[in-house]
Amino acid sequence: MLANLNFNRNSPFSFIEYGFQAYYAYVFLMVWTHPELHPVSLINDLAVLMAFEFIMVHSGVFMAVMPKKWSLFVFFPLYGLFAYSFNESVVNTNILYIYLLTVLNRMRFAFSNVAPEVRVYQMGKSAAKAVFYFFLILAVCIGNSIIPPFGLTNEFLEKSHYFQTVKSSGLFIEKPYVPICMGFIYYALPVLYFVYRIIKGFGKKEFSQPGKLMFSRTTVKSNKF
Numbered sequence: 001m002l003a004n005l006n007f008n009r010n011s012p013f014s015f016i017e018y019g020f021q022a023y024y025a026y027v028f029l030m031v032w033t034h035p036e037l038h039p040v041s042l043i044n045d046l047a048v049l050m051a052f053e054f055i056m057v058h059s060g061v062f063m064a065v066m067p068k069k070w071s072l073f074v075f076f077p078l079y080g081l082f083a084y085s086f087n088e089s090v091v092n093t094n095i096l097y098i099y100l101l102t103v104l105n106r107m108r109f110a111f112s113n114v115a116p117e118v119r120v121y122q123m124g125k126s127a128a129k130a131v132f133y134f135f136l137i138l139a140v141c142i143g144n145s146i147i148p149p150f151g152l153t154n155e156f157l158e159k160s161h162y163f164q165t166v167k168s169s170g171l172f173i174e175k176p177y178v179p180i181c182m183g184f185i186y187y188a189l190p191v192l193y194f195v196y197r198i199i200k201g202f203g204k205k206e207f208s209q210p211g212k213l214m215f216s217r218t219t220v221k222s223n224k225f
Contacts, residue, residue: 014194018190018191018194020101021187021188021190021191022187022188022191024183024187025183025184025187025188025191027042027046028046028180028181028183028184028187029184029188031043031046031152031180032150032151032152032177032180032181032184033150033151034151035151035152035156035160036151036156036160040160040161040162040165041090041091041165043152043157043162043176043180044090044091044162044165044166044167044173044176045090045091046176046179046180046183047172047173047176047179047180048086048089048090048168048172049086049090049179049183050137050172050179050180050182050183050186051172051179052082052086052089053133053186054133054137055079055082056079056082057126057129057130057133083100088167089167089168091165091167129190132186132189133186136182136185136186137182140178140179140181140182141171141178144171144175144178147177147178147181148177149175149177150177152176152177152180157176162176
């Protein structure tokens with residue numbers, strides 16, 4: 001079964017990346033539907049995480065395009081400053097550490113030589129992800145009134161003293177179910193598409209096994225009388 005996995009397109013780093021994204025999607029969904037099972041600080045941290053993703057979503061493009069020196073001595077410290085500011089906005093840093101592992105995975109192009117086609121594929125994927133983020137954040141902000149709060153009702157937020165723990169304000173903080181809904185969609189859809197491609201690849205492998213179907217090519221010569 002492992003032989004059917006296309007490691008040329010789906011490197012081990014891809015499986016690590018989508019594994020982290022599946023974990024994020026699960027956390028966002030659980031906090032959205034059952035916030036009482038988690039620390040109240042995690043609600044704020046997930047909301048800030050989605051705002052921070054606006055900056056970090058471009059990291060894959062920059063690390064794939066820029067020379068190594070720029071990646072190591074310019075973008076790496078720059079993203080470090082963003083990470084520090086993000087750390088100052090969250091209450092609990094556990095999600096930050098997990099997220100930084102994802103960022104390091106995105107920045108692997110700064111530390112290794114990869115084939116040009118892999119860089120082009122990564123650039124396209126990162127650009128598509130940035131566009132997806134842009135349209136998704138517009139959709140949830142415009143349609144925030146129709147997003148179901150599920151467990152993140154005003155009664156729960158007041159009762160859990162959520163508003164006393166946050167360090168900032170705005171739509172994402174005052175209505176945390178908006179960024180948490182966005183986070184679930186943002187991380188879940190790419191994982192589902194990745195799984196779909198893997199399953200589709202299995203099907204192609206099965207139908208392309210040698211010896212299953214044989215076609216012969218014959219040449220017919222016409223005799224002139």
